[in-house]
Amino acid sequence: MPELCDVEGQRRRLDRFAVGRSIEGIELPDTEIVRNADESSLRDALLGASFTGAYRHGKWLVALAESHKLLVHFGMTGLLVSTDSGESLHRHDRAVFSLDDGQLRYRNQRRLGGLWLTSADSPIEQITGPIGPDAQAVSKQDFAALVSGRRAHVKAILMDQSAIAGIGNLLSDEILWRAYVHPKVRGDRVADHQGLYKQMRKVLSESARRGQVPQAQGWLQQVRERSDASCPRCATAIERAKVAGRTACLCPRCQPAPN
DNA sequence: GAGGTTGTTTAGAA
């Protein structure tokens, strides 16, 4: 669930099903899922209040509720689900907010991520730690300066949440593949940051619109899972490489390795 | 059983 595009889909769900509704009940089938408060202080803070808005910063979703806000991180397997009030609990439902109409549930199989309660006026960095500007809000100039000013692998830079927020393993692979840049190219050796920036914008806006990395024609994601994957553009066999601690997926012909 | 997974954090090394 968890890159910029997925979180954007979750934001829209929260906006559609919870914003404008009052919180009438809170149940925590997994009390540990709220990382910085217990069940009773969560109730004290939120019961009777209404969700007034929601925004996304990188992979973080921020739900505003009058004097407080709830920071939501999805880890690898989190999502929000809207249900009718009577619906039975799913095995991985970790938090249930009963609204004046229906319920909003935070579901998360692996329990990476979680919920954080904070006051409306405190900066989210207090919870998130150092976080760069949202990837969809980075200017071309800032992007060029950021990439060219570092010697780390370009994929590592794209995934560095303290530099640019929102891009993870799949999106970075997709962006680099489209820009014809090998993930192990050093930031300061990226020849065409304009092109890289342009592909980043394109991948982010298209995937955010879909609420996920599209499993569609012309996307690397379409072939990613297959062990016999071949490049959707040139049919060369897809390679896998360890970069920044993750498995990168790339086309050795479109994305020639640096020296 | 082994090794893999769209996430972050920490410690330690180079």
Add this chain to the structure above:
DNA sequence: CTTCTAAACAACCT
């Protein structure tokens, strides 16, 4: 200071 690595977290899957 920057960068990289491994491990931990947790619950699955192949």
